[in-house]
Amino acid sequence: MDHVRTLECTLCGETYDPEQIVYTCSNHPGVRGILEVRYDYDVVRDRFDEPLDGNIRDQWKYRAFLPVDADAEPVTLHEGGTELYDAPRLGDELGVRMRVKDDGRNPTGVLKDRATSVSVTKAAHAGRDVVTCASTGNAAASLAGYAARGGLDCRLFVPGDAPEEKLAQPLVYGADVLAVDGSYDEAYDLSMEVTEAFGWYNRNAAVNPFQVEGKRTVGHELAEQTQGDVPDWLVFSMGDGCTIYGGWKGFREFRDLGFVDEVPNLLGVQADGASAIHDAFHDHDSTDEVVNTLADSIAVGRPRNTVKAVKALRESGGTSVLVSDEAILRAEKTLGSTEGIYAEPAGATPIAGVRKARAEGIIDPDESVLAVVTGYGLKDTESAMRASGNVTEITPEIAEVDRRYDSAE
Structure with a gap:
């Protein structure tokens, strides 16, 4: 990996050999020393x-940017290369020109597949037989799918209240959940303990x-797909902060290398009940670790990646907003009913954030916006039903249909 210089601690600048398997800087307790x-x-x-x-089969088009050995065989399901859609009806609803990149179309239904492909490739190349992670469901499903593809054992740690739809996936892929x-x-803490104890x-x-x-690579793709029409926002x-920072880093790299001329402002969106990155960015005191x-x-x-997420927001000249669960459910229904894009709640959260930013005057009506959907709607059908309501029951009579829908129309 001669294109990778080093791993550098974001807190103290200590460096580590990128050829070694190392997770955090040893100069800081716990997992504070992110690399x-x-x-x-x-x-x-x-x-x-x-x-x-604009011809992107999958994210391995950008292999030159990825931290894998030259002789490593990628473990891939052709993740990446997701569509970028114009979203005029959604834009009319929100009062701004909208585009949507639907990364819920990745192989296991989530943007995380981009990261998982890299990590499982590295694990397999390093001769590791077992991969693990902690997850609320999406990362677990993603890792299980790629572990199966690479012939590795997969052992996953999930909270007891993780949605059943998300747990079915890794079980089908053969993982221990x-x-x-x-x-x-x-x-998460338990997954780190077993990593250290069992290797x-x-x-x-x-x-x-x-x-x-x-x-x-989602940032690389966005930069390539929006050449000549880079969005204003x-x-x-934002959850752990990895996705927004990764997207920013990729887009910024293409600007720095002269592949595109400009970069967008970032808008990071969190739920009211899980606001730690937003609070850090706006210098709000926040010690409550209980999420709702x-x-x-x-x-x-x-x-764990608050530092990187805040850095991305500040470097881009962007900001963050909080939205309620009710606004997230409304956004899930709006995105589906206007553009035919089915997102899980976290995937629809950016749409709720755009609505909030428009109401607060953060985004002007003459600006363009691109929202990234990170996960597919079938990941959480219970929330989808809450967003959309129940089916309408009728008798098998055409007269009832006629009464409901005026046949003269």
């Missing part, structure tokens, strides 16, 4: 010879420095 992957961009530029023509009697953060390869995006690097939901939101994919009380 940043530093590249030799002269090498990256020399190796990247793909045309930026261990439901912890506690919160996501308790499941399993840990995919936790909050601490595995290579996970963010896979997620940043790029919107992500139906958007389980972003229900994180102790985000």
Whole structure:
């Protein structure tokens, strides 16, 4: 990996050999010392010879940017290359020009597949037989699918209240799913303990420095797909903070290398009941680690990548907003009914954030907005039913249909 210079602690600047499996800086207790992957961009530029023509089969088009060995065989299900849609009816509803990138179309239904492909590739190349992570469901399903693809054992730690729809997926993929009697953060702590005790390869995006690097391919794709029409605002939901930072890093890299001329402002969106990154960005005091939101994919009380997420918001000239669960459900229904895009609650949260930002005057009506949907709606059908209401029951008589829908229309 001669294109990867080092792993650098975001707190103290201590550096580590990127060829080694290391998760956090040893100078800081717990998982505070998050590591940043530093590249030799002269090498990256020399190796990247793909045309930026919008033809993106999968994220491995950007292999020159990914922190994997030259002789590593990718473990892939052709993640990435997701569509960017114009969304005129959604824009009319929100009062702004809208586009949507639907990363719920990834192989296991979530943007996290970009990161998982990289981590499982690295685990397999390093000769590790077991991969693990903590998850509210999406990362678990993603890791299980890619572990099956790569022939690795997968052992997952989920909170006891994770949605059944999300637990069915990893079980089908053959993973061991261990439901912890506690919160996501308790499941996370246990996953870190077993990683140290048993030597399993840990995919936790909050601490595995290579996970963010896979997620940043969404920024590469967005930069390529919006050449000549870069949005004024790029919107992500925020949980651990990895996705928004990864998207920003990828987009910024393309600007710095001269592939695109400008970058968007970032809008980060969190739920009222899980607001730690928003609070840190706005310098609000926040010590409450108890979360309360139906958007389980972003229900994180102790985000491990707050530093990176706040850095992305500030570097981009962006900001963050909070939205209620009711606003998230409304956004899920609005996105589906206007544009035919089915998102889970966390995936629809950016739409709720755009509505909030428009109401507060953060986004002007003459500005353009691009929202990234991070997960597919079938991940949480219970919330979808709450957003949309129940089916209408009728008798098998055409007269009843006629009464409901005026046949003269």
